[in-house]
Amino acid sequence: xxKQYRADIDGLRTVAVIPVVIFHLGTSLFSGxxxxxxxxxxxxxxxxxxxxxxEQGTWRDALFDFYKRRIKRIFPALFALxxxxxxxxCGLLMSDQANEVAKSIMxxxxxxxNILFYSQSGYFDGELDSNPLLHTWSLSVEEQFYIFxxxxxxxxxxxxxTHRRQLIWALTLASFVAAQWMVSRDASAAFxxxxxxxxxxxxxSLLAIGAIPAPRRQWQxxxxxxxxxxxxxxxxxxxxxxxxxxxxxxxxxxxxxxxxLLCGEKSVTLGGRLLSLPPMRFVGLISYSLYLWHxxxxxxxxxxxxxLDNMERAALLAAALMAATLSWAFVEKPxxxxxxxxxxxxxxxxxxxxxxxxxxxxxxxxxxxxxxxxSAQARGVLAYGERTGRTEMMRTxxxxxxxxxxxxxxxxxxxxxxPHDKPHxxxxxxxxxxxxxxxLNQALxxxxxxxxxxxxxxxxxxxxxxxxxxxxxxRVFADxxxxxxxxxxxxxxxxxxxxxxxxxKTVRMVQRATPHVIVSGPIVEYDQPLPRLxxxxxxxxxxxxxHRIPQVSVVDQRMAAAMKKATIxxxxxxxxxxxPDCRLWVKPGIPxxxxxxxLTQQGSILVADLMVREIRPQLAAMAKMTDMARLQ
Numbered sequence: 001x002x003k004q005y006r007a008d009i010d011g012l013r014t015v016a017v018i019p020v021v022i023f024h025l026g027t028s029l030f031s032g033x034x035x036x037x038x039x040x041x042x043x044x045x046x047x048x049x050x051x052x053x054x055e056q057g058t059w060r061d062a063l064f065d066f067y068k069r070r071i072k073r074i075f076p077a078l079f080a081l082x083x084x085x086x087x088x089x090c091g092l093l094m095s096d097q098a099n100e101v102a103k104s105i106m107x108x109x110x111x112x113x114n115i116l117f118y119s120q121s122g123y124f125d126g127e128l129d130s131n132p133l134l135h136t137w138s139l140s141v142e143e144q145f146y147i148f149x150x151x152x153x154x155x156x157x158x159x160x161x162t163h164r165r166q167l168i169w170a171l172t173l174a175s176f177v178a179a180q181w182m183v184s185r186d187a188s189a190a191f192x193x194x195x196x197x198x199x200x201x202x203x204x205s206l207l208a209i210g211a212i213p214a215p216r217r218q219w220q221x222x223x224x225x226x227x228x229x230x231x232x233x234x235x236x237x238x239x240x241x242x243x244x245x246x247x248x249x250x251x252x253x254x255x256x257x258x259x260x261l262l263c264g265e266k267s268v269t270l271g272g273r274l275l276s277l278p279p280m281r282f283v284g285l286i287s288y289s290l291y292l293w294h295x296x297x298x299x300x301x302x303x304x305x306x307x308l309d310n311m312e313r314a315a316l317l318a319a320a321l322m323a324a325t326l327s328w329a330f331v332e333k334p335x336x337x338x339x340x341x342x343x344x345x346x347x348x349x350x351x352x353x354x355x356x357x358x359x360x361x362x363x364x365x366x367x368x369x370x371x372x373x374x375s376a377q378a379r380g381v382l383a384y385g386e387r388t389g390r391t392e393m394m395r396t397x398x399x400x401x402x403x404x405x406x407x408x409x410x411x412x413x414x415x416x417x418x419p420h421d422k423p424h425x426x427x428x429x430x431x432x433x434x435x436x437x438x439x440l441n442q443a444l445x446x447x448x449x450x451x452x453x454x455x456x457x458x459x460x461x462x463x464x465x466x467x468x469x470x471x472x473x474x475r476v477f478a479d480x481x482x483x484x485x486x487x488x489x490x491x492x493x494x495x496x497x498x499x500x501x502x503x504x505k506t507v508r509m510v511q512r513a514t515p516h517v518i519v520s521g522p523i524v525e526y527d528q529p530l531p532r533l534x535x536x537x538x539x540x541x542x543x544x545x546x547h548r549i550p551q552v553s554v555v556d557q558r559m560a561a562a563m564k565k566a567t568i569x570x571x572x573x574x575x576x577x578x579x580p581d582c583r584l585w586v587k588p589g590i591p592x593x594x595x596x597x598x599l600t601q602q603g604s605i606l607v608a609d610l611m612v613r614e615i616r617p618q619l620a621a622m623a624k625m626t627d628m629a630r631l632q
Contacts, residue, residue, distance in 0.1 A: 006264060007275070007276035007281050008260070008264050008271075008272040008273075008275040008276050009043060009047070009261070009264075009275075009284070010275075010276075010280070010281040010284030010285055010287075011272075011274070011275025011276055011277065011280035011281055011284055012039070012043060012257065012260055012261070012275055012284070013040070013043065013283075013284035013285075013287040014275075014280045014281075014283040014284045014287060015036075015039065015229070015232060015275070016036040016037075016039035016040050016043070016257075016287065017036055017040075017283065017284075017287040017290050017291055018036075018283065019032070019033035019034075019035070019036045019236045020033050020034065020036035020037060020291065020294075021033075021290065021294045021317060021320060022317075023036075024294060024295055024298055025298060025308065025313045025316060025317065026308055026313070027310075027313060030236050030237065031237070031238070031239060031240040031241075032235045032236045032237060032238060032239025032240060032243065033236055034239075034245075035232070035235040035236060035239060035245075035250070035252075035253040036236070036253075037138050038200055038246065038250050038253045038254050038257075039232060039253055039254075039256075039257045040138070040291075041138075041141075041142070041197065041200035041201050041204070041254070042200055042201070042203050042204040042254050042257040042258055042261070043204060043257060043261070044142055044201060044204065045145075045200070045201035045202060045203060045204025045205045045208070046204030046205065046207050046208050046261050047204070047208075048146060048149075048204075048205075049149075049153070049204065049205040049208035049209060050208045051066065051069065052066060052149075052150055052153045052154075053153070053208065053209070061343070062150075062154060063150060063151075063154065064343035064344050064347055065343045066146075066150055067343070067346075067347050067350075068343040068346040068347060070143075070146060071346055071347065071350035072335050072336050072346065073288075073332075073336060074139070074143075075335075075350055075353060075354075076331045076332060076335040077288065077289050077292055077327050077328075077331045077332050078108075078136075078139070078292065079353060079357045080327065080331050081292045081293065081296065081327075082105045082108070082109070082133075082357055082361060083357065083360060083361070084296075085101065085105070085132050085133065085296045085300075086098070086101060086102060086105060086360075086361050086364045086365070087364065088132075088296070088300050089101040089102075089132065089300075089368075090364055090365075090367065090368040090371075090372075092300055092303050092304070093303065094372065094374060094378075094532075094535065094536065094539070095368045095369045095371075095372045095373065095374055096374060096382065097130075098364075098365055098368040098369075098372075099365050099368070099369070100131065101131065101132060101133060101365075102361050102362060102364070102365035103116070104116065104117075104131055104133040104134075104136070105133060105357075105358075105361045106358055106361065106362070107140075108133055108136040108139070108140060109354050109357060109358050109361075110354070111139065111140040111143035111144060112140055112144075113133065113136045113137050113139075113140045114137035114138075114140040114141050114144075114192045114193065114194070115140070115192070115193070117131075117134060117137050117192055118188055118189060118191075118192035118193060121188040121191075121192065129299075130299055130302070130303075130528065131299070132295060132296035132299040132300055133296070134295065134299075135291065135292075135295040137192055141192075141193075141194050141197050141201075142201070144194045145194060145197075145198060145201045149201075149202075149205070152167070152168075152171075161209070161210070164209060165206070165209060165210075165211040168202055168205055168206055168209065168211065169206065169211060171198065171199075171202050172198075172199045172202040172203060172205075172206060173199070174199075175195060175196065175197070175198035175199035175202065176199040178195055178196055179195075179196035179197070179199060179246055179247050179250075180247040180248050182196050182247075183196075183244060183245070183246060183247035183248075184244070184247075184406065184466060184467055184468065185404075185405075185406045186403070186404045187244070187245075187403040187404070187466075188403065188404060189404075190246055190247060191245070191246060196246070197246070200246075200250065200254050203254055203258055204257075204258070204261070207258055207261050207262055207265075212258070212262060214262050214263065214265040214266045214267075215262070215263055215266075215267070216266070218267055218269075220263070221263040221264070221266070221267035221269050222263075222267075222269045222270060222271070224259045224260075224262065224263035224269075225259065225260050225263045225264065225269045225270075225271030225272060226271055227256070227259055228255075228256040228257065228258070228259030228260035228263065228271075229256065229260060229271055230256070231252050231253065231255055231256030231259070232252075232253050232256035232257060232260075233256075234252060234256075235249075235252045235253040235256070236253075242456065244466050260272075260275075283321075285328060286321075286324040286325055286327075286328040287324075288328075288332070289323070289324035289325075289327035289328045289331075289332060290320060290321065290324035292324075292327070293320055293323040293324050293327060294316075294317075294320035294324070297316055297319055297320050297323065298316055298320075301316060302527075307527070307546070374535070374539060375538060375539050377538050377589070378534075378535035378536075378538045378539045379535075380589055381531050381534045381535050381538065381589065381591060382531050382532065382535050383531075384531045384590070384591050384594050384600055385529050385531035385532060385594055385595065390594070390598075393435070393437070393438040393601050393604065394431070394434040394435055394437060394438070394453075395415070395434070395437060395451060396434075397409055398410070398411040398414060398415065399411060399414065399415035399434070399437070399451040399452075399453065400431065400434035400437075400451065400453045400454065400455075401453070401454040401455065401457075401468055401472070402431075402454075402455045403455055403456070403466075405468070406468060407467070407468045407471050407472060410472065415450060415451045415452065416450050416451075416452060416480060416484075417450075418448035418450060419448070422446055422447050422448050423446070423447045423448070423487040423488065424447070424448050424450055424484070424486040424487050424488075425440065425444065425447045425448065425449050425450065425486065425487065425488045425489075425490065426450040426451070426452065426476075426486040426488070426489045426490070427440065427449065427450070427451050427452070427453065427490045427492065428452045428453070428459040428473075428476055428489060428490070428491055428492075429453055429457070429458065429459040429491055429492040429493040430453060430454065430455055430456055430457045430458060430459075430492075430493045430494060431453070431455050431494070431598060432492050432493050432494045432520075432522070432523060432597070432598070433451075433453045433459070433490070433491075433492035433493060433520070434451065434453040435598045435599040435603075435604055436490070436492060436520065436599075436604060436607065436608060436611075437449060437451050437453075437604070438601055438604040438605070438608075439599070439601075439603075439604030439605040439606070439607055439608025439609070439611075440490075440604075440608045440611070440612075442605050442608065443605065443608040443609050443611075443612045444608075444612065444619075447487075447488075450486060452472060452473075452475075452476045452480075454468055454469050454472050456469065457469035457472065457473060457493075458493040458494075458495075458499060459473065459476075459491045459492070459493060459506065460473075460499065460502040460503065460505075460506050461477065461502060461505050461506045461509060462502065463502075477506075477509065477510070481510060481513035481514070482513055485513050485514055486513075486514055487514065487516060488514065488516040488517075488518065488619070489510050489513075489514055489516070489517045489518070490517075490518050490519075490520055491503070491506065491507070491510075491517065491518070491519050491520065492519075492520035492573075494522060494597070495521060495522045495555060495559060496555060497554075497555055497558060500558065500559060500562045503519060503559075503562075503563075503568075504562070504563075504566050504568065507519065507566075507568050516621065517568070517569070518569045518570070518571060518615055519559070519563055519568055519569070519570050519571070520571045520573055520611065521555075521556050521559050521560065521570060521571065521572045521573050521574060522552050522555050522556050522559070522573065522574055523552070523573040523574060523577070523593075523597050523599070523607075524548065524552060524573075524574055524577050524578060524582050524592075524593070524597065525548070525549045525552045525596050525597040526544075526547045526548055526549065526593075526596050526597070527547050527549060527596070528547055528596070529593075529594070529595045529596060530584065530591050530592065530593040530594070530595070530596070531591050531594060531595075533547050534584060534585075534591055544584065548582060552574060553574060553578075556572055556573075556574040556575065560572055560575075569615060571611050571614055571615060573607060573611075576607060576610040576611070576614070577592065577607070583606075586600070586602040586603055586605075586606050587602070590602045590603075591603070592606065
């Protein structure tokens with residue numbers, strides 16, 4: 001039988017959804033708020049398995065009853081969201097973006113949006129963050145789980161409880177091991193794809209089938225709930241975008257959720273009472289609609305005003321809560337309470353609704369194309385936001401490693417070894433170092449440009465990051481520099497204020513191997529891809545200056561002052577492009593950058609030429625020392 005309603009689980013849903021919303025609003029309050037999705041996964045696995053265990057009749061009837069409940073729970077609010085978002089996308093976005101939204105909706109309707117977003121999740125695809133349906137990836141993961149898992153439950157009905165538990169334990173452990181293996185090789189796959197998320201849902205299933213016994217003593221249950229909430233709180237407060245996730249780090253919020261669920265099974269605890277308070281329960285009741293609506297509201301508002309202050313964040317939170325409440329009261333509840341139709345009829349109508357919703361979305365996309373065509377000039381600019389040419393320009397996958405690559409992909413012989421017929425110039429850093437390679441290779445034909453770069457990997461002593469980054473930086477600083485001693489080292493990254501002390505320490509260490517070290521500062525950044533902003537300026541006369549991120553200029557000024565004081569050569573990539581107006585075009589039709597801040601091929605040549613002019617004294621000294629070495 002399906003177990004009795006537990007109010008504390010609705011409160012736990014609140015603990016899950018509020019950090020997600022706050023995180024998406026762009027505050028530092030809940031830097032690890034994204035783990036709320038993992039909390040939802042465990043809760044969902046727990047509740048759905050209880051439902052499956054309570055189904056009666058033949059396996060076919062049980063499956064239809066199960067999917068009837070899923071359709072009534074998921075489809076009404078979700079399809080209402082699709083149509084509203086598509087209408088707003090047609091009114092607020094350029095038609096190519098509206099088409100992308102339509103594509104996302106079509107994938108989400110058949111619950112494969114996680115696969116779509118994974119296919120688009122290259123390191124430079126920042127426009128994913130401006131997709132109002134990006135958050136539907138988690139719904140697709142859940143629904144994919146609910147395709148195969150009910151079959152597993154029903155076809156093992158004749159098994160003993162022990163054998164069924166062993167099977168689900170094996171499934172959980174296999175998925176967890178696979179996730180931990182994959183997160184260091186392709187973090188996007190580990191994040192989006194069902195094989196590497198199954199263990200989180202299956203963990204909830206283990207609780208539901210009694211594979212983990214609930215504590216019998218009250219004090220144990222009390223401590224367990226407090227420990228569980230503490231684990232969730234720790235992840236929410238102390239994880240951030242730099243955390244290697246999911247994999248083993250997802251264990252913290254998932255185990256925390258499991259403890260709260262487990263310890264509330266047989267005991268009413270103080271923590272459970274707090275979770276059951278009316279405000280906590282209410283937000284939990286609307287949590288599904290709140291999850292659906294908050295992200296599109298935030299994304300579409302940012303199309304109008306991308307710089308959110310605290311007042312705007314509070315207003316957006318209030319708008320999301322209001323939309324969720326209306327959706328829950330007037331869409332979710334009426335459909336869930338309706339019970340006149342048979343299970344097979346509900347499944348048939350749900351399938352028809354999928355087709356009708358898809359047809360409506362496609363019709364709106366075609367209408368957007370007809371009403372708001374994009375000019376040829378704007379399309380030409382938008383083409384620079386596509387992936388073409390980036391791999392070759394930055395030598396991605398061999399000399400520049402993204403999160404989708406492992407250290408074994410790094411081609412050391414190609415990237416760090418060169419004949420001694422020319423001076424050696426080594427670029428070290430993250431993607432903001434890699435995008436300099438193409439231009440420097442053009443600007444300095446009489447030098448070998450070497451490259452040790454990885455995404456999110458700052459060229460600092462004691463830098464933080466995943467194994468791919470740390471091992472590469474250790475190989476450069478601890479081994480390579482001492483053995484090869486390049487003629488010039490350029491350190492470049494997406495710097496922050498807090499990096500300045502470590503930059504100086506790193507430069508002093510590098511100078512033991514070569515006296516010529518240059519720090520390249522942060523480059524101009526925008527809150528949306530520059531080609532997108534330029535296209536909107538061309539077709540809609542939208543100004544670009546409000547989209548430029550002012551903090552980068554502040555960091556550049558502080559770094560310039562610190563490097564001057566430390567007598568370290570410094571090239572300001574920001575000032576090279578903003579004197580005083582920031583340069584947007586290399587020449588007509590060719591933007592300087594292809595996304596929020598990375599240089600196009602032509603932009604790389606432009607910045608490299610400006611850098612070479614500014615560092616001529618260092619190049620001259622380097623050439624003189626090289627000549628002296630050859631004479632000796």
